[in-house]
Amino acid sequence: xxxxxxxxxxxxxxxxxxxxxxxxxxxxxxxxxxxxxxxxxxxxxxxxxxxxxxxxxxxxxxxxxxxxxxxxxxxxxxxxxxxxxxxxxxxxxxxxxxxxxxxxxxxxxxxxxxxxxxxxxxxxxxxxxxxxxxxxxxxxxxxxxxxxxxxxxxxxxxxxxxxxxxxxxxxxxxxxxxxxxxxxxxxxxxxxxxxxxxxxxxxxxxxxxxxxxxxxxxxxxxxxxxxxxxxxxxxxxxxxxxxx
Amino acid sequence: xxxxxxxxxxxxxxxxxxxxxxxxxxxxxxxxxxxxxxxxxxxxxxxxxxxxxxxxxxxxxxxxxxxxxxxxxxxxxxxxxxxxxxxxxxxxxxxxxxxxxxxxxxxxxxxxxxxxxxxxxxxxxxxxxxxxxxxxxxxxxxxxxxxxxxxxxxxxxxxxxxxxxxxxxxxxxxxxxxxxxxxxxxxxxxxxxxxxxxxxxxxxxxxxxxxxxxxxxxxxxxxxxxxxxxx
Numbered sequence: 214x215x216x217x218x219x220x221x222x223x224x225x226x227x228x229x230x231x232x233x234x235x236x237x238x239x240x241x242x243x244x245x246x247x248x249x250x251x252x253x254x255x256x257x258x259x260x261x262x263x264x265x266x267x268x269x270x271x272x273x274x275x276x277x278x279x280x281x282x283x284x285x286x287x288x289x290x291x292x293x294x295x296x297x298x299x300x301x302x303x304x305x306x307x308x309x310x311x312x313x314x315x316x317x318x319x320x321x322x323x324x325x326x327x328x329x330x331x332x333x334x335x336x337x338x339x340x341x342x343x344x345x346x347x348x349x350x351x352x353x354x355x356x357x358x359x360x361x362x363x364x365x366x367x368x369x370x371x372x373x374x375x376x377x378x379x380x381x382x383x384x385x386x387x388x389x390x391x392x393x394x395x396x397x398x399x400x401x402x403x404x405x406x407x408x409x410x411x412x413x414x415x416x417x418x419x420x421x422x423x424x425x426x427x428x429x430x431x432x433x434x435x436x437x438x439x440x441x442x443x444x445x446x447x448x449x450x451x452x453x454x455x456x457x
Numbered sequence: 458x459x460x461x462x463x464x465x466x467x468x469x470x471x472x473x474x475x476x477x478x479x480x481x482x483x484x485x486x487x488x489x490x491x492x493x494x495x496x497x498x499x500x501x502x503x504x505x506x507x508x509x510x511x512x513x514x515x516x517x518x519x520x521x522x523x524x525x526x527x528x529x530x531x532x533x534x535x536x537x538x539x540x541x542x543x544x545x546x547x548x549x550x551x552x553x554x555x556x557x558x559x560x561x562x563x564x565x566x567x568x569x570x571x572x573x574x575x576x577x578x579x580x581x582x583x584x585x586x587x588x589x590x591x592x593x594x595x596x597x598x599x600x601x602x603x604x605x606x607x608x609x610x611x612x613x614x615x616x617x618x619x620x621x622x623x624x625x626x627x628x629x630x631x632x633x634x635x636x637x638x639x640x641x642x643x644x645x646x647x648x649x650x651x652x653x654x655x656x657x658x659x660x661x662x663x664x665x666x667x668x669x670x671x672x673x674x675x676x677x678x679x680x681x682x683x684x685x686x687x688x
Contacts, residue, residue: 217556217557219555219556219557219558220556241562244462244463244562244563247463248463248467248470248563249467256463281558282558284557284558284559285461285462285558285559285560285561288458288459288460288461289461289464291638291639292460292461292464292617292635292638295617295634295635295638296617296621296631298634299623299624299625299626299630300623300625300626300630300631300633300634308623308624308625309624318464321463321464322461322462322463322464323463324463325461325462325463325464325561325563326461326462326463326558326561328462329462329554329555329558329561329562330558332555333554333555333556333558338552338555338556341555350485351485351488351489353488353489353492353493353499354485354488354489354544354548356492356499356503357488357492357499357502357503357506357544357545357548358503358506358548358551359503360499360500360502360503360504360506360507361503361504361506361507361510361545361548361549361552362507362552363503364503364504364506364507365506365507365510365511365552367507368507368508368511369511369514372511372514372515391517392517392649392652392653392656393656395515395516395517395653395656396652396653396655396656396657396659396660397656397660398515399512399515399653399656399657400656400657400660400661400664400665402508402511402515403508403657403661403665404661404664404665404668406504406505406507406508407501407504407665407668409504410500410501410503410504411500413500414497414500414501417500418497422496
């Protein structure tokens with residue numbers, strides 16, 4: 214267990230063995246539907262589709278999915294309410310059709326978030342990064358991103374351990390102490406990241422690395438049935454969303 | 458503060474992606490060149506990206522009672538320069554969207570523009586200016602990190618105001634609304650992040666002096682710059 218619930222879910226998901234390209238098509242299709250269709254019934258249908266697919270066939274734990282959807286909720290609610298409040302010469306009031314506009318904003322954002330989460334909770338980043346390379350992102354950039362993905366869990370573990378040790382020594386008992394501890398924690402994590410990078414580099418240089426970190430990607434053939442069902446499903450969503 | 462997935466209308470999402478693209482491509486070119494000249498940079502840049510991501514897991518006690526986390530683009534801009542941060546910041550935003558459900562894919566362009574382009578450049582500018590005016594390393598770090606945070610928040614608020622202008626007072630009114638609502642959390646956070654930066658660099662100047670000299674943050678000969686020796 215790595216400490217990032219969404220990443221854990223992605224590795225354990227029943228859809229982990231599916232082709233990343235298939236899952237990208239499905240999720241990005243849903244994201245686009247969530248963006249362009251009117252909130253009623255488009256957003257509701259997209260959101261329901263994403264949730265049902267994630268909890269059903271992909272077998273993502275409902276707790277993980279529910280928590281992840283809740284994370285951006287504070288931003289969505291505050292911004293949506295702010296957007297429909299009217300500031301004019303006679304003070305503050307609700308804009309005309311405020312409830313409908315706020316509802317539409319929240320609907321779009323929740324449906325979009327659920328569609329992205331469907332991809333995030335079924336596909337580990339290490340499966341998605343090779344797809345970036347096929348999108349003509351330079352290999353050097355994809356490699357930096359892969360190292361970032363691998364190192365961030367190491368650093369998160371260091372961070373948790375150091376913070377626990379600091380807390381056990383009353384490091385966060387006062388505001389002053391909290392700042393001092395947070396500063397020391399940041400410095401420790403930064404110097405550790407440099408140390409890790411240098412040790413990895415020494416190890417790789419010793420093995421003669423000179424053409425980058427090449428690994429064989431696991432072969433995950435695309436499923437024709439999955440792609441056909443995705444295209445048909447998205448077409449139905451678009452038709453229903455536009456017609457309504 | 459990241460704009461959530463699906464929150465921006467399609468035209469705005471595309472527009473901000475187009476606006477951020479040249480900076481990110483420029484950063485990618487800088488990274489490709491750096492990696493070709495020094496293959497070992499791949500790991501250092503990856504470590505920098507991981508550090509920026511992990512910074513969002515560090516909690517800062519905030520004056521308003523709640524605790525918030527630093528954005529980390531200021532420290533990245535000071536250590537690794539803004540062009541590299543444009544790329545690393547975008548990679549980190551992608552990871553935050555996919556691993557933390559923070560931000561989104563269609564809003565990636567808008568978030569990259571505020572957090573990976575405007576924030577680092579504003580922070581780096583403030584850092585250089587403060588140092589040139591004799592503010593010393595720690596003064597520069599405080600200004601750089603606080604301003605990177607503030608500039609990111611102001612840009613995000615303006616992006617939201619552009620997308621959702623006020624029905625009566627238009628863009629200006631909406632800008633006031635969004636700036637006001639998020640100031641409650643973001644202004645204390647900017648000051649907190651500046652303080653964190655000062656504490657961080659105080660530790661680094663004593664324990665990681667060679668790395669800071671290699672990155673060009675500190676001069677090679679410490680006797681030339683006595684203010685930086687302050688502890």
